[in-house]
Amino acid sequence: MFRSLRYLTLLPLLIGPATAQTSDTPHPLSIEAMRARTYPGSALTVERTLNPGSNYRRYVVSYRSDGLKINALLTVPNGQPPKDGWPAIVFNHGYIPPNIYRTTERYVAYQDAFARAGFVTLKSDYRGHGSSQGEANGAYYSPDYTVDVLNAAASLRKDRRVNPARLGMWGHSMGGHLTLRAMVVDPGIKAGVIWAGVVAPYDLMQSGWRRGPGAETIPPRLRRRSAELIERYGTPKENPEFWRSVSPNSYLRDLKGPLQLHQGTADVEVPVTFHQALVRGLKEAGKPYQSYMYPGDDHNLSKNLRTALNRSVAFFKKHL
Template sequence: MPHLLRRALLLIVLVSPAALHAQAARGHTEPLSIEHMRQRSYPGSTLTTREILPRGANYQRRIVSYQSDGLRINALLTVPTGTPPKGGWPAIVFNHGYIPPDQYRTTERYVAYIDAFARAGFVVLKPDYRGHGNSEGQPSGASYWAPDYTIDVLNAFASLQQHANVNRARIGMWGHSMGGHITLRAMMINAHVKAGVIFAGVVAPYDMILNDLPRWGSSSGPGTRSGMLARYGTPNSNPHVYQMISPNSFLADLKGRPLQLHHGTGDTHVPYSFTKSLAAGLQAARQPHEFFSYQGDDHNLSRNLTVALRRSVAFLKKKL
């Protein structure tokens, strides 16, 4: 055996166990680690009304607040009018995509989306993540680089469970773009999220996210792309840690809870390949899912929104 090859093999034998142990320790303590997030508590709180808004067609609208990590987080809440069914209304935590925090407004954007679910008899809670609108706290960057927004969403879920007119066994999630990543991550952490719908989600493994997601901005720090690379290097150099923080590594833990996926092939914000990758992972893990692609459509499914929302409503009515 050549000398250099023998030396390389010896180094692997001597160094790899310690290196793997160090990677495992770092992965378990990383705030984004799925296992680490499972160890946290997400108690939520009673939903407190902050402002009563004009009614929708057959539902009430108001701005409410709840507690998350000691912060007051605001949210848009819709509740159907009339007598709740036995056990309470089914409900959805609605996770919006990335909007610059200084531009975010509670009652703007996603109006047609929320109306579709509210008209169909769902309670809908759309959290304003920390630092958005009038929510307390500082925004922390996208949810794939920091856990903060997922924490806010899991506390929103717990707060919905405490609502008198909600059936706590019939709560799901809907997410778009970054909110799709939050939805997938939240379902890996909390087994009580019964079903999820994801539009154009950032739902690929981290090697694809780091390689293929457009690099908006040049921010740095712990809750950013550059901060993650500075801490851990690349997925190729540190695969164990990236597996620990990726929801895609835990798809078998869905244990039959279904997902419905939607993505336009013309999306220039989040690659269509991300949802294809998740669908393949769900298939390999033998988890129930539906995958709808929309030829040439954009990040917001503008050409097929009515169809996509109709499919989403029907799916959640059946699965919740």
């Protein structure tokens, strides 16, 4: 379904006067441009074999994305795969400062829950994270991380142990944005689960993101990418056409699979309004979804972790 993209440069972010987007030159971040690309992935190469889980094997692997070597944590159930292969989940982690990110740290209990339930899982170290090649340019104003997770999906589909028709995505926080964006680009992603996702349209992201005390600090370099786009294209109010073109929320009618959403009401990282905005959009688009709110819970759903994991596993078992 993907055609070759006529250009891949991010030069419009850096130079030139503020102009409206024209229909024949879609911005690389736009959904149209991302659909026009190809995401071939590659074979998964084992870099290191880790201690096994309770009923699954664990590996640090690598794959190719935009010519870069990207590392990832792979889990594979023990035993003989089903005739058509195991169902698989691309696992999209939230924001962690790239310079301190490590493949085998964080999200251990989360990924373990899906692995023990019989899913192949692949948690990508986006470019610039840990030992992955490339520059870490952020998720919201660059297509790079989405390209990496779409190539992760393609790499899983190539693996003989995986059923390519039973592929889903799980995402937390920033990874929730990547999951939503990837699903409106690639119709082969059959179902998605998003925890505390950055899943609001850009006007709300830019005007309504008030991070509370204790929130992780986003580096100024990444914050500048937003300012660069606004300087070139104007604000969402001044140029709604451009911001709709780059927002996955504008393409919810194209979703081919259901979503399950989880949000804690005491989250200081991502406001509840983001969750609510996506729910409204899914209702308007007539798309199937489940929404769970956890009163008083935090960004990681720490007080309801087991409940949220059980719901997520059950959702993927039903839809993959």
